[in-house]
Amino acid sequence: MTQLGATVTSESIRFAVWSSSARRLWVSIFDDTGAREIDRLELKRDGEGVHALFISSLSEGARYGFRADGDYAPERGLWFDPDKLLTDPYAVEIDRPYQYHWRLAAKRNEGADTAPLMPKAVARALPQPWTAKPPLFQPGGLIYELNVRSFTKLHPDVPEAQRGTIAALAHPAVIEHLKRLGVSAVELMPVTASIDERHLPPLGLHNAWGYNPVTFMALDPRLAPGGLKELRATVAALREAGIGTILDLVFNHTGESDRLGPTLSLRGLDAQAYYRHLPDGRLANDTGTGNTVACDHPIVQQMVLDTLRHFVRHAGVDGFRFDLAPVLGRVDGAFDPDAQLLEAIAGDPALADRMLIAEPWDIGPDGYQLGNFRPPYLEWNDRYRDDVRRFWRGDAGMVGALATRLAGSSDVFGRAGQPVSRSVNFIAAHDGMTLADIVAYEEKHNAANGEENRDGHDDNLSWNNGIEGETDDAEVAKARFGDQCALLATLFASRGTIMLTAGDEFGRTQQGNNNAYAQDNAITWLDWAGRDQALERYAASLSAMRRAFPSLSDTRFLIGKPADTSATPDVAWLTETGAPLDEAEWNDPGRHRLVMMLGHSGGGRLAVLVNGDRRQCVFTLPAREGFEWDPAIEAIAVDLVRPLPGRSVTFMIERRAAKVRAGKGS
Template sequence: MSSLGATVISEGIRFAAWSSTARRLWVSVFDDAGIREIDRLELRPEGDGVHALFVAGLAEPTRYGFRADGDYAPEKGLWFDPDKLLVDPYAVAIDRPYVYDWRLAQRRGMGADTAPLMPKALAITPPEPATVLPPLFRPGGLVYEVPVRAFTMLHPEIPQHQRGTIAALSHPAIIDHLKKLGVDAVELMPITASIDERHLPPLGLRNAWGYNPVTFMALDPRLAPGGLAELRETVAVLRKAGIGVILDLVFNHTGESDRLGPTLSLRGLDNPTYYRHTPDGRLANDTGTGNTVACDHPIVRELVLDTLRHFVNHAGVDGFRFDLAPILGRVEGVFDANASLLRSVLEDPLLADRVMIVEPWDIGPDGYQLGNFPSPFLEWNDRYRDDVRRFWRGDAGMVGALATRLAGSSDIFAKAGQQASRSVNFIAAHDGMTLADIVAYERKHNEANGEQNRDGHDDNLSWNNGIEGDADSNDVSKARLNDQRALLATLFASRGTIMLTAGDEFGRTQKGNNNAYAQDNETTWLNWEARDQLLERYAALLSAMRRAEPSLGEIRFLTGQPSERSDVPDIAWLTETGTTLDEVDWNDPERYRLVMVLSGERPDDGRLAVIFNGDRRACVFTLPSREGFMWVPTEANDTTDISRQVSGRAVIFMIERRAEQSRTQEKP
């Protein structure tokens, strides 16, 4: 770990910060309330950009911040202003949340000291490193994306004081729900301290997602009032239940935003180093948020690695998901799969076995890098999302694309001889329409965000059955439920890692808002009491079936050939009549039906048939017979479900059992 930050020992505290362009640096020490500055001490240059000072007699949890002085020339990327209190980039805790205030962005000489507006870093000793155990999560499992605050704000069984916190995730009611769904790992949307975008407070809105960080290690006090210990204890409880924890971290930008943004930390310490700039001195904006962290600089690379080590060492997390991850691989602005930071993450002794998931796109030049990250990085696969939506929307000629996505997207990930898929398959995520809204809204409805519905994607590949929004009849309601079931079934029938966003299993809606980042209210809070329990039960049955059928959780690519221990091909693609799809079938724009037959490793293993009927008309399917075996429905085809009343638009799972075994199971 780096020697930067605040290091507490019995005799006092050593403060250290890094800047290659500041002329002077100070540490401001505050009283126990974090209000009155009781001392301002200058740090001493130690070489290589490090400025440090040991202050005897101080003890944890001393409240402090840094100040820096040097040239003030924003047009040259220099923003030094000693009136701006700066939060330590290595702070592991802060004493209050960040609150946006326009005075934080005032130019030098035009405003007062910002210390009263800023949280103070807490100089504390982190807990002893946890025993670092192997990750519970393995590729091919189910990742459950969780917005920590929204997940439990309305949960009736969670105590009021605990709602919206990390600790609430360890409540028995939450554990039971996760286990019922067969969740292998929760992916926690950002829990580190973030700040609202400057346009939100005047609208009476606040950021509900957390993708606007200021400091990378310090947890948001609103989400973790118990600090790092709260995260650590929650991780331990989830692990005991067999559920891993993946942290969604943001290293691509910070809440300091563009040139009109606030000076909070990195900008005031060394803006030219911490952020990328264009040749004419402007902040590069490959993120759409106003700034881009310079992840190719050695000091930034070390900060990122130290942050990852911090959460593994002191919280025991299974791994990480990286937002707008091409930024982490950009070298002088150009993406390089062999970039030093990416390579260091994979080679670090503490991090090498962790689960690493990337969002493989940003908005910079050549920012779409799906399939181009080095193995074993797992990648969010938006091609899967879009092709599955197109198929169930009824777009023509999508059968071939659907089959490719079901089989792990070898067209994207079978590069350089790779034998296994690194795809993270998902239908919906936090960003975009919910699963229920995909089948109910053809257009976005983001008016509540205060941007005249201009924000968010316009092309959602969504549809509506009947009148947009609320169902106007039982038939429309059933049709929408049927389409949700079909989308869920497709997800659970896909090879590779799968991801489900919390609440999509029981029909959560945002009323068509596909960019609800600013809705920290009932728009995003999960309504547990109004959940669709039939849909939730169906999702649990799908998950149980996936766990029971190893061929679905596999990540190796299919070959269409028998394995060494079987005479049955590992995959067969059939028409509804049981014949193998030929070139004409694959290219038929009016084909909306497909049968996928997966085989086991051994000759005695029964096959699994997954039948996709994207047509609204019912159809009789014929499955290939095998002597001594018979086809039986899985429990995921529960005949008591109301959606069984709707013919067509369905996914049916059939398992091949030995005839005598099937007859035995049928006996009362």
């Protein structure tokens, strides 16, 4: 297909846009401020569905938008209105952020020209493609999910003018923090331009997360005032530090919302093609946002692939996380793991070696698809999240489920004989309670969102050590600290890729808000000055240990047999007395203790001692002649002759005994 968007050459700009239903299409050219329309030129048909025009009088930096005319019949998915200025779906830059206004959603002939309300696309010559390099991030590593704005908005070492932007991620203080944590890749929550949902402005709120895009390539000017060059430079700086970059992209819906939503881009160009509709003509809503992008339509598939190639070639990113990913695999409304788009992404020459991560659920029919994506897609594993929370909350009968999650979730990802886990393990993510709030609030506290606490999940599998939200009591604070340590240690001891959300390593709180998407304020801004540095040091120690012992980060499922030429099985599951767990003990609803004994290089073993009981316990590890047990890391050193504290995870490494080592060297 011909190249779409604004193609800048030394002599002209070629504008091209696709619509199968519009009768007429124009490009509107604006002055350098974007305030005044100085020309409106009709595009000419240039192939099936393509409308294009060369304009020799324009150069790079020109501001523009499209207009389309045709039938106006929303009940049939037709929304043509020449008074609506439309953003180019292939725009790579816009001159200002989107702001919701009711006139953007006015019916045809009932509203004025929307050009004064709309950002203008900026025609840019793209930089030279990034020299292809293998992704730094590989499965088994540590993903660090972060919201660009909230991550550095209060960072004292980042210059104030740079705080809250993509460029701030390249600041030495930020990179040092990421390196200290052993981050393999940062996963940036959406950085493309988005718009507020229409109910937020009257409440004085703004979408802080960015999961409401208008188009897919243009970066949000608030997050990237330097445009694509800013993202490219930051990716390069992170890569220089050994840290990859993953972009969280939203291809499942757009901010044009339901039938009452604004007309901003795809709706005004060809809603019938770009969005899925039900047989009665209504917009399909498999996303809960009012519309669903038609990812089984060839033009949409081309647009998604072109977007991914754009960020790989011109920014050098390591991979992508796909929000509500079943939408990308829906064919005629039903999910198909072999859908053309999913296969095209995984097989594209420019994308085949990138990391691909699916959020494996949406709210449409059969929308929960955990474990059903094909390799190489990794998947967010909410079963891991929920089972780990249930165990540490103290629910009965969770030892077997915990062992399965620690071992890579073969019940989910081992289907069809797959030997490797595709799980992305996480305790907390942007959507839900923070790690600190899990152990401090039994219920959500979302009143600040303006929906009378109706929004967000009701079943958080959280618990409260003491009085909700209060931290003055020393014993309560100690208990909450210990529970956070236990949750973090479980995460870092788990097979598969692991994900930590920014700030959870130092106790960030959202005051019990489990749906803080509309809180662009201190509720979501990371409090760097007040962070829990002891917890942060503990998290860094866990990460260092995980890197030091590959048996923890290996993505192969644990099977209880030797994984190499040694005679040591890859795992043994033991009681606190050091004996193998029998069937009765696995099924004992009162059991809250477990030892995971992992084979380690050189024939040694690594023991993960899990005490989910609040009572202290003496663990006994099986001894072998010529070996001795030592703490795996000093930060959590506990010898075996004294009781381990309740609610804890402890790591012990089996090494050659000192006398054996000395004799070998003499």
